[in-house]
Amino acid sequence: MADLKAPENAAPWRARVYRVIFEHDTPAGKAFDVLLIAAIIVSVAVVMADSVHSVNARFGSTFYRAEWVFTILFTIEYLFRLGVVDRPSHYAFSFYGLVDLFAVLPTYLSLLIPGGQYLIVIRILRVLRVFRVLKLAQYVGEAQLLRRALYASRFKIAVFLFTVLTVVVVVGSLLYLIEGAEAGFTSIPRGVYWAIVTLTTVGYGDIAPQTPFGQALAAVVMIMGYGIIAVPTGIFSVELAVAYGERREWRSSAAQRTCAQCGRRGHDADSAFCKWCGAPLEG
Amino acid sequence: MADLKAPENAAPWRARVYRVIFEHDTPAGKAFDVLLIAAIIVSVAVVMADSVHSVNARFGSTFYRAEWVFTILFTIEYLFRLGVVDRPSHYAFSFYGLVDLFAVLPTYLSLLIPGGQYLIVIRILRVLRVFRVLKLAQYVGEAQLLRRALYASRFKIAVFLFTVLTVVVVVGSLLYLIEGAEAGFTSIPRGVYWAIVTLTTVGYGDIAPQTPFGQALAAVVMIMGYGIIAVPTGIFSVELAVAYGERREWRSSAAQRTCAQCGRRGHDADSAFCKWCGAPLEG
């Protein structure tokens, strides 16, 4: 959300509201964030509890009212967010903007479609803000490292997934031919579903081969699935090790920067100013 | 398929058809590839959908006709491929040649053996061409890296698989002796099947030990299976790291090549000509 800015030359109240809602470094901003996350977690818990029959029978009407209170609060918050940013459309179509919208829509939809209010649980995605709120450089840095490693492995993982999908379609069809409907393989898509359940070692057991030949083939798929878990694991481990090495290099080269004013070294990788004399750092 | 060449001194139409069907760098060739892959995916989807009882009841005859249309189209394509390559037998026995053949055979077989048309799903293997069509150096490179790591680990993986098979036979027989038929262990092969289901952590639950002693042995097998997944994963990770290191060395040594004409360095590993002056590169 680096591209979401408070409007320049705006009415002072807008700038103030912006600081409270979007920023995390003032006491008011922090209090708002903590309250918001608590409200999100409570509202998700209410939806989850409400879906339990016995709980709903006792607290249904309370929960109903609570859901509407939360939804109206979040709607007001959403409108404020739209109102105080420089370019509302930018925010509306950003990841968090969409999550904020989808976090309130289901309750309104439930007026039209019964049951729709359960979709509200995607509200849980709002909790992802927690990382930004905590402002823990560690979390951000570590998440970035994981993301970089995943990004670097994307082609290899695509090759792996494509191969897995091909295997699963072929094996699922074979089992459909071998086992047939009485063992639960009523169609090829069900066979493919079974193959995925087996290859990933989930193994529900709702569909399982009955004939010796089917079981022999299933055994091959299991050993294959057991073995090829090594592939994504190996890919990710290696990419993560590479990302680690790069970060270390970057850090040590960043630490080598010399302050032009006081001549000291040993700055943190992300510091833009000398921590001893305050002069701006270069490079 | 580097060894499949257009026939030299052939009729011009053969050379032209060859370029459209086998090559991917002309607009006509690209269009053909995209159409072919779309046709393959649609035809596989039709076979899968056709196997679902309720769908078959409604669209059965349409699907039946669609299958024949696809099969005839793929047959024509197969014959063209045979006709335009330099050595048809070479193509016919190559991996893709066999896949292309098996992609049409099942439909013809279904005239003799009912149900045989479902084998058509191996047609999905034709989609593997997609990697060649996309001509994404990344995909090819990454797939090669994975393949090299798998190839380098083949002896270690054989040792591992052999040990797993021995364990599984011994454990399956023991459980057969301990548990007997009432727990589902009706024979040693079924016991071995159970041992594979358990060791690979799939765990269907269709066969499960009932006696305390059988369960104790099963617990040992589970912990063993849980632990030894570390073996193929470790093997592959290490081999992949080695393959990575080799690629990096190869790339950096390739980048060190000096153009004999302009004297510049920094060429890509796969470039045969200097990218600044066009002179051929050596080494």
Next chain:
Amino acid sequence: MADLKAPENAAPWRARVYRVIFEHDTPAGKAFDVLLIAAIIVSVAVVMADSVHSVNARFGSTFYRAEWVFTILFTIEYLFRLGVVDRPSHYAFSFYGLVDLFAVLPTYLSLLIPGGQYLIVIRILRVLRVFRVLKLAQYVGEAQLLRRALYASRFKIAVFLFTVLTVVVVVGSLLYLIEGAEAGFTSIPRGVYWAIVTLTTVGYGDIAPQTPFGQALAAVVMIMGYGIIAVPTGIFSVELAVAYGERREWRSSAAQRTCAQCGRRGHDADSAFCKWCGAPLEG
């Protein structure tokens, strides 16, 4: 328990008991430790066996008496431990102090709450002492290495767990909406439970999607769960490799220390005195 000291200027019997109970390097201390661990294991085995209906029917009263004997012995030992340390409150609130207390409480509680005596199995935690008793530098060193790697990966693992929990809540709710009660998805919490069972590839099969759409979504979750196991594995592998590297560096730098008296090198990393002349080592 480095901070638990024998009281200075204490009655000689207290110092002697302290050495037997808390230290492991005298013959009496060793004998006490071996006896203690044997008693712990036997008492846990008794509790476990006692919970089996048929065993309880035959040996119930013997086991009952055995439990009380062990509990009274452990209580006496606990009181001795409290009595001979320098600062009893320090011991009482240390990890082992609490474990020692919880190892006897359940039997007394069982007088008030029937069934409570099974909680006694946490007594098994006392066996963790075994590592300290064995005084195997290897075990301690290796456990430390694992702990350091886990500690270094804590932020990354928190990010991973948080993402997994978010996925599981969203997917569980979706399946609840899609499948409904007849497939076992009677509430969102049950859906989340199912999502965890599936994502972790446990796959009981007590709840499983029945509709094609639910199964398709489940297939995606399975492949996701199958793939993202790579994430914690990669994280831990890399951190462990880093911890390894650091230990090796530390060891080789420690071995480089020169004895000020005899001038020799090659000391162990943890030796504080020269092993050739006995002079204290620095650094």
Next chain:
Amino acid sequence: MADLKAPENAAPWRARVYRVIFEHDTPAGKAFDVLLIAAIIVSVAVVMADSVHSVNARFGSTFYRAEWVFTILFTIEYLFRLGVVDRPSHYAFSFYGLVDLFAVLPTYLSLLIPGGQYLIVIRILRVLRVFRVLKLAQYVGEAQLLRRALYASRFKIAVFLFTVLTVVVVVGSLLYLIEGAEAGFTSIPRGVYWAIVTLTTVGYGDIAPQTPFGQALAAVVMIMGYGIIAVPTGIFSVELAVAYGERREWRSSAAQRTCAQCGRRGHDADSAFCKWCGAPLEG
């Protein structure tokens, strides 16, 4: 079996039989090995097939006779092995000596204990000889590498296993208290069995928690089990990488040896003689 030698000064026939049975580098020795392994595999297959009810009904008497033929052949072989080695007791108590004995005992036992002949499947362990027969340096080398990595990780794996066992005992007892007999948790050992089934992600589903609290605890165990698979995997990966590095160093230092006669370098790590001039190599 490096310590099993042909008796010196023995009757010539004993030396000859020794070479055929124990060694693998003469044509007769190779032919014997291939025949032996074929006989082992066939005899194990017979036992496995014999345990299948329908197969036994048809071929039972043939199989019965085949088992006795194999057993008598293997007994003769065992007696010959005992007869031609230098120190029979040494062979009799070696790993392969015991396997050879246990490979024939069950059939004799079956005269006393019905069903005992199925124990014969441990005969499959004799197939392990295959590695020695194949004399493939690769297999031996790779197996050694895996073994060294496993050996180096033994302390860390012991720490890991001990922790897992402690967790499993505590969790199994808790679930026994929470769920009770109606959910299948009829005793603490069964609870521990369930905990192992769940933690290792096998998940049969024959015992599964029914209460919300039990399911919540189970969910924690699953996520724990899903995550801590990273620990043995990480340990083994790192140890394997270390073993790799050591082998590479050893190889490159071995290749640096200079032949004292011809002065050449580049010898294989395991060559004791110069491959160019035949002079013995040192170091």
